[in-house]
Structures are given as C-alpha cells and as structure tokens.
Amino acid sequence: MRESGGKTYDPPTEWSMENVEETLMTLAAFSKDGDLKKALYQFIEQFKFYEQKGVVTMSSVIAHIEERGRREAEKQFLAEKKIRELEKKSWSQEKKSWNQEKKSWNQEKKSWNQEKKDLTQESGEMLSTLVILAQKTMIELGCSAQNACAQLGYSDSICQKVLPFLIS
Structure with missing residues (x-):
C-alpha cells in the first residue's frame, strides 16, 4: 500500500497478472527481501504446477504461498509436539x-538395618553368656576376673569386652 496525499491506495485484488515470476523477481531484486525470494522459488516450484482456478492474481499467489506456509508450520508444530510427547513419555x-x-x-x-540389628542383639546375648560363664568360674574357683577369662580360654579381644562387666 502506498500513501498519496493522505489517501491510501489499495490496488484491486482481482487484477490478473501475466508475468508473476518476473514481477516477483523484480520485487525481490529491488527490495533485497529474502521473503520475496522465497516466495518466488515457492511459486516456481509449487504454484505454477497446480491447475489454476480462474485468473492468476498477485493476491492468489500470496494466498497460495501463505497457505503453504501455514501447512508447513502446522506440520512442524505437530512434529515438535509429537517429539515433546515422546520425550515426556521417556x-x-x-x-x-x-x-x-x-x-x-x-x-x-x-x-x-534389620540384619545389623539382629547381629547387634546376637552379639549382646553372646557377651552376656560369656560374662555369666566367667562369673560362675570366678565363684567356683575363687579366682580373679582375669584368671577366670584365662581358665575359660577367652582370647584377648573377648577378655577386653568381658572384664569391664566383671570388675564393676
């Protein structure tokens, strides 16, 4: 659209175009607009191969290109949506x-934890049994706690665990 003296000029959309390719090439060359170049290539690749309904106008060319773009965008959107759904599922x-x-x-x-608890309980029960045996030996033989441990054949590590219960 072009303004002229405060009035807007809207060309009629029904005007036919005989040289669509040349028009798009000229507009693309003068404007250095990449979108117009794309439109030209889309027209050459797609639009002119379809059976035309009525007269070819600039409006029909642009409408075709925009529709094609919408379809491509929709396909891309659906593909990306499917990818997101697959990623979400994954x-x-x-x-x-x-x-x-x-x-x-x-x-x-x-x-x-249960096994540790069971082993701790079992260890405590065994230590109690060893302490009781050492006390009985002390009473029967009338000996010291260390002698009772030696009489029972306790190792040094067992004696260290049993003696604090016998001496106190």
Whole structure:
C-alpha cells in the first residue's frame, strides 16, 4: 500500500497478472527481501504446477504461498509436539524406573538395618553368656576376673569386652 496525499491506495485484488515470476523477481531484486525470494522459488516450484482456478492474481499467489506456509508450520508444530510427547513419555518411564530402583535400594537398606540389628542383639546375648560363664568360674574357683577369662580360654579381644562387666 502506498500513501498519496493522505489517501491510501489499495490496488484491486482481482487484477490478473501475466508475468508473476518476473514481477516477483523484480520485487525481490529491488527490495533485497529474502521473503520475496522465497516466495518466488515457492511459486516456481509449487504454484505454477497446480491447475489454476480462474485468473492468476498477485493476491492468489500470496494466498497460495501463505497457505503453504501455514501447512508447513502446522506440520512442524505437530512434529515438535509429537517429539515433546515422546520425550515426556521417556522421562516418565525413566522416572518410574528410578523410583523402582530407589524403592529396591530402600528395601535393601531396610534389610541391612534389620540384619545389623539382629547381629547387634546376637552379639549382646553372646557377651552376656560369656560374662555369666566367667562369673560362675570366678565363684567356683575363687579366682580373679582375669584368671577366670584365662581358665575359660577367652582370647584377648573377648577378655577386653568381658572384664569391664566383671570388675564393676
């Protein structure tokens, strides 16, 4: 559109064009507009091969190019949407897998904690038994705590654990 003396000039959209390619080439050359070059190539590749309905106008050429662009944009949008959905599904599956792995680790940790608790209890019970045996030996033989441990054949590490209970 061009302004002239305060009035806007709108060319009639029904004017036919005989030299669409040449017009687009000229406009692209003078304006150095990349979009016009694309429009020219799109016209050459697509528009002129289709069966024309009525007279070719600049408006029909632009409408065809815009429609083609909308279809391409829609295809690209749908493809990107599908990719995002696949990525989301993949992340969801990966998260589910991580949660299952975490659950498995927690169960294993729980099992280890129970085993540790059982071993600690068992160790305490064995230590109590060793202390009771040493006390009986002390009473029966009338000896010291160290002699009772030696009589029972306790190792040095066992003696170190048993003696604090016998001396106190």
